[in-house]
Amino acid sequence: MGIRSSFAVMVGKATAKLLHIMGKGATSLPGVVTLKLCPNVLATLARDIKVICVTGTNGKTTTCHAIADIISANGYTCLTNSAGANMINGVVSCFMNASSLTGKVKRDYAVLECDEASLRHITKSMGSLDVTVVVTNVFRDQLDRYGEVLTTLDLIKQGLAHIPNARLVLNADCSLTSSLVESTKHGDVLFFGVNGGFESTSSSDISDAVYCIRCKTKYKYHSHTFGHLGDFYCESCGYHRQKPSVAVDEVTSFNADSADVLMSIDDKQYEAKITLPGAYNIYNGLAAAAIGRVIGLDDKKIIASMSSLTTPFGRMEHVALGEKGVEMILVKNPAGFNEVISFLTKHCTGEDDILFGLNDNSADGTDVSWIWDVEFEKLGERLREVTTDSQTFFFTGKRGEDLQVRLKYAGFDTGKFKLEKDYRALIQRLMGTGRHTYMVLSYTVMLGLRDKLAEVAPLKKYAR
Numbered sequence: 001m002g003i004r005s006s007f008a009v010m011v012g013k014a015t016a017k018l019l020h021i022m023g024k025g026a027t028s029l030p031g032v033v034t035l036k037l038c039p040n041v042l043a044t045l046a047r048d049i050k051v052i053c054v055t056g057t058n059g060k061t062t063t064c065h066a067i068a069d070i071i072s073a074n075g076y077t078c079l080t081n082s083a084g085a086n087m088i089n090g091v092v093s094c095f096m097n098a099s100s101l102t103g104k105v106k107r108d109y110a111v112l113e114c115d116e117a118s119l120r121h122i123t124k125s126m127g128s129l130d131v132t133v134v135v136t137n138v139f140r141d142q143l144d145r146y147g148e149v150l151t152t153l154d155l156i157k158q159g160l161a162h163i164p165n166a167r168l169v170l171n172a173d174c175s176l177t178s179s180l181v182e183s184t185k186h187g188d189v190l191f192f193g194v195n196g197g198f199e200s201t202s203s204s205d206i207s208d209a210v211y212c213i214r215c216k217t218k219y220k221y222h223s224h225t226f227g228h229l230g231d232f233y234c235e236s237c238g239y240h241r242q243k244p245s246v247a248v249d250e251v252t253s254f255n256a257d258s259a260d261v262l263m264s265i266d267d268k269q270y271e272a273k274i275t276l277p278g279a280y281n282i283y284n285g286l287a288a289a290a291i292g293r294v295i296g297l298d299d300k301k302i303i304a305s306m307s308s309l310t311t312p313f314g315r316m317e318h319v320a321l322g323e324k325g326v327e328m329i330l331v332k333n334p335a336g337f338n339e340v341i342s343f344l345t346k347h348c349t350g351e352d353d354i355l356f357g358l359n360d361n362s363a364d365g366t367d368v369s370w371i372w373d374v375e376f377e378k379l380g381e382r383l384r385e386v387t388t389d390s391q392t393f394f395f396t397g398k399r400g401e402d403l404q405v406r407l408k409y410a411g412f413d414t415g416k417f418k419l420e421k422d423y424r425a426l427i428q429r430l431m432g433t434g435r436h437t438y439m440v441l442s443y444t445v446m447l448g449l450r451d452k453l454a455e456v457a458p459l460k461k462y463a464r
């Protein structure tokens with residue numbers, strides 16, 4: 001290691017130590033300091049480690065978590081950054097926290113959640129490293145962040161341009177993501193996808209990538225899963241979905257916290273249980289399975305690993321509050337929210353209450369008009385069939401009223417609406433109902449509510 005990077009690492013370590021003594025989290029500042037002193041420090045810190053970067057609009061955190069589960073379950077070690085630290089400073093900090101004073105990081109793998117716009121900064125000094133990049137999907141994110149889907153796709157391309165020898169793991173069902181195959185020099189690409197689609201979706205759900213990325217003709221589909229994901233093809237130029245080598249062929253049953261599926265790896269079919277909740281998480285499980293192949297696991301081990309995946313912060317976290325408990329679900333954009341709506345439409349009964357929480361801080365997205373792109377109508381229709389007299393829809397957050405208006409238009413019974421902006425008072429009310437609650441929350445509502453929940457219920461600790 002050069003003198004410059006040694007010095008940078010030592011100062012970064014000292015910063016982390018100091019923050020620790022002061023009782024502060026060290027997810028970003030050590031990275032800032034280290035990068036200032038040595039901009040390409042990642043090339044040094046990650047030199048003996050195999051790097052797996054995970055990017056894309058939705059599913060990054062769950063996919064990283066699932067990959068880390070698979071890696072550890074099979075006897076390897078890995079370091080990961082937390083969801084809130086997915087930009088360059090956070091990534092460097094996570095290496096700093098794991099490194100010795102001399103900059104040695106004793107791990108087999110680094111599993112890095114990478115913000116789409118930050119990937120190009122993170123990969124910049126990784127040209128000489130062993131890197132695999134997983135791209136989950138590309139959807140329209142909050143309106144005020146990256147603009148159009150093609151802008152997001154271009155940002156990812158810029159990130160891949162720094163690492164032309166990288167191995168890619170791509171979602172075959174996303175016409176935008178799978179076009180990234182052209183970004184790799186050797187065509188070292190592994191596709192994952194869902195064969196045959198899910199029955200409940202229709203072509204009206206497609207809004208983010210309607211037209212062929214090559215010739216602008218409207219795509220046709222053999223089958224659909226979510227949004228624009230599915231077995232797409234273009235009649236005009238012939239661009240079409242690639243056959244995935246890691247795939248779900250059929251979902252035999254959806255359960256509240258898992259799915260029983262027929263899964264195929266290189267055309268060999270297996271029965272598997274993916275222990276992640278919701279149909280949308282099948283993709284995240286598949287991405288992790290594809291990484292299982294990348295790290296050299298045999299099919300049997302990959303299939304076995306699928307049944308011991310766990311969910312991370314904000315992804316259907318169960319909290320023992322009151323008699324029946326609550327499930328906390330994080331929502332960030334229309335596509336992710338629609339996946340949650342699909343889940344609730346399947347699993348929410350009249351015996352469950354729902355809490356909707358929305359803020360408009362910059363981490364949530366300052367323009368909340370995207371809630372009009374969420375298909376609340378589907379959930380409204382279902383709840384009109386199954387609702388009970390005691391069912392309540394709670395609202396909180398700075399923009400709780402906007403959600404109330406949105407849900408009124410979606411056909412929800414406004415007589416069941418209750419707005420409570422004080423988190424402590426809200427928690428007391430929820431505890432008093434004796435009922436189970438699904439909490440669907442934007443990022444900073446979740447952080448704020450979690451703090452207050454921790455005063456009355458046992459909670460997992462997450463780095464921020």
Ligand SMILES: [Zn+2]
Nearest residue numbers: 212215234237
């Ligand atoms: Zn075309």
